[in-house]
Amino acid sequence: MFYKKEKTEELLRHLAAEFLEKEAGPQSLITVTRVRFDNTKKSAFIFISVLPKEQERSALDFVSRKKKDFIRYLKDHSRIGTIPFISFNLEIEKID
Numbered sequence: 001m002f003y004k005k006e007k008t009e010e011l012l013r014h015l016a017a018e019f020l021e022k023e024a025g026p027q028s029l030i031t032v033t034r035v036r037f038d039n040t041k042k043s044a045f046i047f048i049s050v051l052p053k054e055q056e057r058s059a060l061d062f063v064s065r066k067k068k069d070f071i072r073y074l075k076d077h078s079r080i081g082t083i084p085f086i087s088f089n090l091e092i093e094k095i096d
Helices: 004-023 053-065 067-077
Strands: 029-037 043-051 085-090
Touching: 004 029, 004 043, 004 067, 029 053, 043 053, 053 067, 053 085, 067 085
Parallel strands: 043 085
Antiparallel strands: 029 043
């Protein structure tokens, strides 16, 4: 299927957002902005933005600690055959 990669990226984005909404505390707002696969589709890069900006480092530490729980959540809530290697990254804002 031509759009399989895009559909899987969107599914991961949705499930990551749902998971973080349930798990994150009130200290900051964590938003999943996009998901991208590498060329082999063995690694998925999940990009997040954090408000307030001062909480970015602690939010990134939080999602990194919760990575195993998120993988378990993916297995339970999706029918993705092989779960890719997951990497959480901060979204870099473009300044025009």
